[in-house]
Amino acid sequence: MNVKELVAIDIHTHAEEPCGTHPDDGYDDLQAAMAVYFNQPNNRPTIEETASYYRERKIGAVIFPVDAERETGYRRYPNEEVAEKAAANSDVLIPFASIDPAKGKTGAREARRLIRDFGIRGFKFHPSMQGFYPNDRSAYVLYEAIAEARVPALFHTGQTGVGSGMPGGAGIRLKYSNPMFVDDVAVDFPEMPIILAHPSFPGRRKHCRWPNISRTSISTCPAGPPNTFRRS
Numbered sequence: 001m002n003v004k005e006l007v008a009i010d011i012h013t014h015a016e017e018p019c020g021t022h023p024d025d026g027y028d029d030l031q032a033a034m035a036v037y038f039n040q041p042n043n044r045p046t047i048e049e050t051a052s053y054y055r056e057r058k059i060g061a062v063i064f065p066v067d068a069e070r071e072t073g074y075r076r077y078p079n080e081e082v083a084e085k086a087a088a089n090s091d092v093l094i095p096f097a098s099i100d101p102a103k104g105k106t107g108a109r110e111a112r113r114l115i116r117d118f119g120i121r122g123f124k125f126h127p128s129m130q131g132f133y134p135n136d137r138s139a140y141v142l143y144e145a146i147a148e149a150r151v152p153a154l155f156h157t158g159q160t161g162v163g164s165g166m167p168g169g170a171g172i173r174l175k176y177s178n179p180m181f182v183d184d185v186a187v188d189f190p191e192m193p194i195i196l197a198h199p200s201f202p203g204r205r206k207h208c209r210w211p212n213i214s215r216t217s218i219s220t221c222p223a224g225p226p227n228t229f230r231r232s
C-alpha cells in the first residue's frame, strides 16, 4: 500500500461473505433486516468487490469479519481467509481479525499466530454481537496478546443495526456496547491503541482523557447522528 496515492483510509469495513459458502440458517434473515435498516440492498459484497469499490475511489480500507458464532449461532468466517484475500488486494486493504474473547487462552494464541503468520494489523470487537462486556476480566488474556503487539483494538460502541426490526432484536443486546465499559480497558491497557467505532454515549468527551483512545465518526443510524453530535 502506497498511502501517498490514497486520499483517505476507511478504518471500518466488514467482510460479510469472504468464503462464498452458503450462510447458516437464519443468517439470510438477519442480513435482509440489516439491508432494510441501512437502506443498502447489496449489503454483502465480497472482499474483492469491497477492494474494487475502494480502489476506484483511491481509498484504503481496514477490513474484518466478526466472530460472533457463540452468541449468535452463525458460522464464523475464518480470519485466515480474510487475511489472505486482503493480502491479495494489499494496495487498498488492511486486515484486522476478530476473535470472541470467550475463547480465552485459545483466542490469545490465535491472535498471536494471526499477527505473526497472517499480517493481521488489529482486532475488531463487537460487544453486542459477541455478547460480552469489554471490561470483563475474562477478555483480558486476549487483550494482553493484542497489547504486547501494540496493534489497535477497535470496539463497536452504541447503537447497532444488527437485529434491527427483528423479534427481540435477534437477541442482540445494546447494553454491552456502552462505551463506558471500554474505560476500564483503556486504563488497564495503556499501551494498547483503542478505537471507539461510531458516535455513542456516555463518554464521548470523557474518553478524550486517555491518549490511547481515538474515535470514528461514522454513524450506525441511517438518518445520521443526532444534532447533539453534529454540534459537539
Ligand SMILES: [Zn+2]
Residues within 6 Å of the ligand: 012, 014, 156, 197
Ligand atoms: Zn462494525
